[in-house]
Amino acid sequence: MKILKYMAGCVLAAGVALTAIAAQAAEPIRIGEINSYSRLPAFLDPYKKGWELALEEVNAAGGIKGRPLEIIDRDDGGKPGNAVTIAEEMVSKEKVTLLTGTFLSNIGLAVTDFAKQNKVFFLAAEPLADAIVWKSGNRYTFRLRPSTTMQAAMLAKEAAKTGAKKWATVAPNYAYGKEAVAAFKKELTKLVPDAEFVEEQWPTVFKIDAGPVVRAVEAAKPDGIFNVTFGGDLAQFVREGNLRGTFENRTVVSLLSGEPEYLEPLKGEAPRGWIVTGYPQGAVDTPEHKAFFDAYMKKWGEAPKLGSIVGYNVIASLAALLNKADAYDTETLVDTMKGLEVMSPSGKFVFRAQDHQSTMGAWVGKTDVKDGAGVMVDWFYADGADYQPSDEEVKAMRPAD
């Protein structure tokens, strides 16, 4: 009888202890992730698959200091106002430690400003707008993906080597297109002072009428074309241009067009010989990328896209941050993030202390067609650290914290 009582006591004590441990271990670190999943499924589906893979790996390896990482993701439907409401909910109701996500620049900026006002840590994942870290930059916001200006600078450097002097630009008629063209002009004229811009075309975003655009470019007889259109606009531009031979014997430099998200849909009609920023997928053979690529293929049965890398790197960055930080209050997180080094499938990058931009780079190369599909060839990895403005320039552009 006595022994039975003793045993019962032991079981009970063990049970209590276990529950206590379990309770502590089960107390997850919650991260709020906001994105336009329903509006842009083509880009955000691979992105989500990327962060889901990274999340799984982090938690399989024991989480963050023994605590599991949990992501609460929400769809903003592509509306900035909704994104702010969701951010409010995540902070006040879900009690998240920090916010991340966003793809569209305007939503990224809306959340950037929310982070500043409410003193919440925010890592902008995908938006490209320069303003996120410069003009509207603030203490609480960091950005992962290389910005418009960084990528335009990468292309300008390659464009300068081609010797083309007379340039035409084709860019969607809104903030992103204008920013890209301005950055490209600025960087190119630094390298080629006598470069001339003879034609500018500003098709309406997502509503390009490619025939007239192509005709107008051709009429200006430029040596080189700088293209910023993307998605369906790019497809139409390429088809009309191929049909009319606009790209023959001309240098074409094109922003983001090497990303599988944009290149794949073009299939066999993908342009050849365009200088682009993008992502050569399976061809990248660094060990850290191979490990990521294989794990992704295994989990999802398809090759990762650029969004997948961004999604993966978001979690890699946040895991590095949370592992390093002594406490999870916003101010400590911000201070820890400054200068934080992150190992990722795309190589090592750093979150710059001066403007909170990561030095994650992009792959720069030429497009080609192999087996009826667009690919990138002759590519190299352009480290984002090499395409940054000087500290003085940053100081002039960015408001003090």
Add this chain to the structure above:
Amino acid sequence: MSFYFAQFLTGLSSASSLFLVACGLSLIFGVTRVVNFAHGSFYMLGAYVAYALVQFVPGSILGFWGSVLAAALIVALVGVLVEMLILKRIYNAPELYQLVATFGVVLLMQDAILFIFGGEDQFGPRAPGLDGVVRIFGEPIPEYDLLLIALGPIVLGAMWLLLNRTRWGILVRAATLDREMVASLGVNQSWLFTTVFFLGSFLAGLGGALQVPRVSVNLLMDLSIIAEAFVVVVIGGMGSIPGAFIAALLIGELNAFGVLVLPQATIVLAFVVMAVVLVIRPYGLLGKAETLAHSAGQIELPIRPASTLAKSVAGLLLAGLVIMPFVTGEFAIVLATDVLIFALFAASLHFIMSNGGMVSFGHAAYFGLGAYGAAFVIKYAGGSMEMALLAAPLMAAAGALIFGWFCVRLSGVYMAMLTLAAAQIVWSTAFQWQDLTGGDDGLLGIWPSEWAKSKTAYYYLALVLCGGGILAMRRMIFSPFGYTLRGGRDNPNRTESIGINLRQHQWAAFVVAGMFAGIAGGVYVFSKGSIFPDEAAIPRSVDALVMVLLGGVQTLSGPVVGAGVFRLLEDEISRLDYWRAILGAIIIAIVVIAPEGIAGFVKKIAVKAGFERNEEQAS
């Protein structure tokens, strides 16, 4: 010279594509009076189905054209299905109510296509046999473009034969002119409507399928075509097929040459042209004055002051709102602030729609103007929140004053389209004038003053401003001004003959509605901290329409109920996968079950149960 000729041909081929879509839309509107937002979805569906079918028959000329026709037929059947299952049940509902159902279809279709075909852009093959270029005056012209150019007039001719040389066509034309008369002559309207939907959807599907060799097939196709298709239909004159053809030519060429002269303006050019056409020719180029329906569905009952029961319910609701911050969490307050803002926004649209009988498809313009007005005060004048909230209604009212002057000269759908054009002008200005508005990057850092910074304080501010605005409009509805407006709505001739300057009253109502929408916009911008052009864009206007119609046009509490239901549904459902399909299905279900709107439905139940007076018996 040859260059301009090539440009001209490019414009022609765009025009043909546009015409195919627009003529189906025009046909459907002419006969059934349904403003079919889902027409763009049919177009998108046609493109996706054709793309999928073409994959089975790569490179075959017969296979390609077979796929195009099959896709158009499949879309036509889907259109018939939508008509028979949904629209047929609500033809007797108040004017425009079908619009909400078609909006539900748009949401449903977006997710259905995403589910079936995936999210990635699909780039179809070129048309077999037509994948090269022809040199005309030395300029390379795509062969497929030449085919499209020919196809426009062919379809126009076929439509003409169909409408003028067949019995069915005669009935359709008769129904376009006077559908009640056709019905009273013993023509089976139900059957006629279904066949019209079949043909209209077929044309939309055909238009989409024919785009496969030209553009990438993607999930944004529906919304990008629908606005332009409406513009073409309105410029041509609603219900006029030749008019649609001329308008499509006009818009196609305008874009082709506009891009050479004023590339920055192409975004809004079509809308400016539409506005000009409507101001000069109020019924479009070849349109005729809208025939007055002999009986516009049910005759609206006079609006009466709320019953004791309704008053107590409203009082309870208000009390609940006042004590809310003490009992709920912080996020509930944030959401409630959203609902209040949209309730005022919807109520301001309801004010002109219900009382004035003036439908606005572009009410977001005033919401946006108010928001930007407030933001300018903060950004450029260094003013305070209080000043900004004063500037919001002023800026919106100023906009409404200008646009309203033009708009009140028209009526019905033409007026609605002119308001849409006005909204597009506001939106594109906000989108393009980067130095002032920040363009797509918007204006940031517009937060409340210190005292209103906490969510609770701001909630009370919103409650006072939005609740006050709603009550003020309600007061106006029962004032002589409100009675005059309703008189003008029900019988413009009689109203004018007793010496009332109706147009001036309508103009004033337009400005009042704009002003209150501006207040909503001002409160909105401080609750979000930032403002982007999206707030003045078409989806925001559609939101307002859906809220009003969902709640019930003929009920004063309708917009408030509609705003609450719509916003809370969206917030709750958007946590799920494929939430747009779910939201669309719920909206359709509400529309079919309660064709008088939610508030109207509740009222009907209350009357049946004996809680409310039956007004017909009372009068």
